[in-house]
Amino acid sequence: xxxxxxxxxxxxxxxxxxxxxxxxxxxxxxxxxxxxxxxxxxxxxxxxxxxxxxxxxxxxxxxxxxxxxxxxxxxxxxxxxxxxxxxxxxxxxxxxxxx
Amino acid sequence: xxxxxxxxxxxxxxxxxxxxxxxxxxxxxxxxxxxxxxxxxxxxxxxxxxxxxxxxxxxxxxxxxxxxxxxxxxxxxxxxxxxxxxxxxxxxxxxxxxxxxxxxxxxxxxxxxxxxxxxxxxxxxxxxxxxxxxxxxxxxxxxxxxxxxxxxxxxxxxxxxxxxxxxxxxxxxxxxxxxxxxxxxxxxxxxxxxxxxxxxxxxxxxxxxxxxxxxxxxxxxxxxxxxxxxxxxxxxxxxxxxxxxxxxxxxxxxxxxxxxxxxxxxxxxxxxxxxxxxxxxxxxxxxxxxxxxxxxxxxxxxxxxxxxxxxxxxxxxxxxxxxxxxxxxxxxxxxxxxxxxxxxxxxxxxxxxxxxxxxxxxxxxxxxxxxxxxxxxxxxxxxxxxxxxxxxxxxxxxxxxxxxxxxxxxxxxxxxxxxxxxxxxxxxxxxxxxxxxxxxxxxxxxxxxxxxxxxxxxxxxxxxxxxxxxxxxxxxxxxxxxxxxxxxxxxxxxxxxxx
Numbered sequence: 001x002x003x004x005x006x007x008x009x010x011x012x013x014x015x016x017x018x019x020x021x022x023x024x025x026x027x028x029x030x031x032x033x034x035x036x037x038x039x040x041x042x043x044x045x046x047x048x049x050x051x052x053x054x055x056x057x058x059x060x061x062x063x064x065x066x067x068x069x070x071x072x073x074x075x076x077x078x079x080x081x082x083x084x085x086x087x088x089x090x091x092x093x094x095x096x097x098x099x
Numbered sequence: 100x101x102x103x104x105x106x107x108x109x110x111x112x113x114x115x116x117x118x119x120x121x122x123x124x125x126x127x128x129x130x131x132x133x134x135x136x137x138x139x140x141x142x143x144x145x146x147x148x149x150x151x152x153x154x155x156x157x158x159x160x161x162x163x164x165x166x167x168x169x170x171x172x173x174x175x176x177x178x179x180x181x182x183x184x185x186x187x188x189x190x191x192x193x194x195x196x197x198x199x200x201x202x203x204x205x206x207x208x209x210x211x212x213x214x215x216x217x218x219x220x221x222x223x224x225x226x227x228x229x230x231x232x233x234x235x236x237x238x239x240x241x242x243x244x245x246x247x248x249x250x251x252x253x254x255x256x257x258x259x260x261x262x263x264x265x266x267x268x269x270x271x272x273x274x275x276x277x278x279x280x281x282x283x284x285x286x287x288x289x290x291x292x293x294x295x296x297x298x299x300x301x302x303x304x305x306x307x308x309x310x311x312x313x314x315x316x317x318x319x320x321x322x323x324x325x326x327x328x329x330x331x332x333x334x335x336x337x338x339x340x341x342x343x344x345x346x347x348x349x350x351x352x353x354x355x356x357x358x359x360x361x362x363x364x365x366x367x368x369x370x371x372x373x374x375x376x377x378x379x380x381x382x383x384x385x386x387x388x389x390x391x392x393x394x395x396x397x398x399x400x401x402x403x404x405x406x407x408x409x410x411x412x413x414x415x416x417x418x419x420x421x422x423x424x425x426x427x428x429x430x431x432x433x434x435x436x437x438x439x440x441x442x443x444x445x446x447x448x449x450x451x452x453x454x455x456x457x458x459x460x461x462x463x464x465x466x467x468x469x470x471x472x473x474x475x476x477x478x479x480x481x482x483x484x485x486x487x488x489x490x491x492x493x494x495x496x497x498x499x500x501x502x503x504x505x506x507x508x509x510x511x512x513x514x515x516x517x518x519x520x521x522x523x524x525x526x527x528x529x530x531x532x533x534x535x536x537x538x539x540x541x542x543x544x545x546x547x548x549x550x551x552x553x554x555x556x557x558x559x560x561x562x563x564x565x566x567x568x569x570x571x572x573x574x575x576x577x578x579x580x581x582x583x584x585x586x587x588x589x590x591x592x593x594x595x596x597x598x
Contacts (some may be wrong), residue, residue: 004581014196014280014284017280019451021273021277022568024145025271025318027269028142030375032274034102034273034276034277034280036537037277037280038280038283038285040284041280041283041287042287044284044287044291045287045290048287048290048291048294049293051291051294052294053289054294054295056295056296057290059238060238060241060287060290060296063238063241063242064241064283067241067242067245070245071245071276071279072247074249074253075252075272075276076318078252078256078268078269078272080268081256081259081265081268082265085260085262085265086262087143089521091273092267093269094265094266094270095261095266095347096262097263097266097267097268097341097342097409098342098347099421
């Protein structure tokens, strides 16, 4: 099995997610970047699971999917809260507290 | 079909997760109470307080069994560790949750955002912290961390019409989710390098010296330290802390500052000391570096703060540095000191934020340093209590803060890490400056400088019974652990021996 292909894909997607997290200013896009990171990790987990021949990786990936759904649910709720108050989901506008 | 027959369900060992079950169960009961009939949320708070006490009783019983029969064991196929370390920290989480419940009631009634769901979320979060303390598997570490974090994201945004609280929630969520992803990437690499997520099994693999991919393991280790570094707010991963602590409702901050840190340290201790013990010479320098920049960074940045909640946030960063010092020393005495420090810190930080919540008044308007000017004349009792906690955090002898710092530094001296010891001492001197500055403002600065606003004349703060109980408890234990620390030091020592 070409493990390296999977690991490279996963690392690439993860870095894409990190880039999006740091470069995007739209809160929804940032949440999507985080999703991308988590899914990159899923690829990693499943590939490693196949390498080691045990199910832990696959089962772990299910946990990650469930947790990611919960996280994004809460995330969108909080973003919506901010949108209702400021009519903007730009994270640069969320800057009451500094220092 | 055939596979289903082959997998046997692991035997249930309810006793191993009794404290967590009680907390989670209480949270479900509170939600059901709300579904059936909305009563005064004070009743929900009462149920929550009873639940934390009951959970603490189970944790204490676990602790007693584990230490007297000395039979630490693994339960649920190695998912849960029942040993001194887990029982000790589970108990500390119960204390933090209990104080969090007591301090919440009066505050939320005053702010007019009193809803019973708060207590359910707080208990779910505490349940996650307890699972984190007992986790012996990286899957468990991740799921427990998410359980506690997701509840805390909601709790920080609890005052949902207040834009500061919203902002705190958003910042905590985005950076928290980001750090969880980094941690998870580290976990995936550790799994890739060893083929297991069970920490005890991982240690066995390393001791048998069949490490297939040390590069993967080392990279994974760094990612895990970074991910958990976010949760314990270690410099340079602390950027979210001041904003979240300043914006979130103060009782939430008190709970978050103590509980999330306990959980983060529990995860860090467990992963490094159990799973990656073979790589001690690789992670120890990292922790020493983190501890040094965290202690110095937290103490120095706190000096520049004019907001008391923000200042306490930086102070909690500095405390994280001191606790890390104990772990970085790599000695049993250091870890014992770190565990003692965690307990002392829970009481100090919960008490300090409890007083700040009362003094901030409705809408959290009065939290700047200037609002604390001449506080002793206006609120003698609260000012004295706050001053006492500030002295304790600065590490004045006779308080738990002094004993905690002393215990940690003893471990560092045992390990002959003089750089760490010197930096730690310097950092505690620096941190004394900003703690004492607040005391000076409260006691000795009645006059107002030019261009500064006169503190507003406000009616006296009213005390609710739950708040009084919480403050009396925190003051009592801060004194008691400062004068008679031996009992807890022995407990912390036992907690390190078993894991």
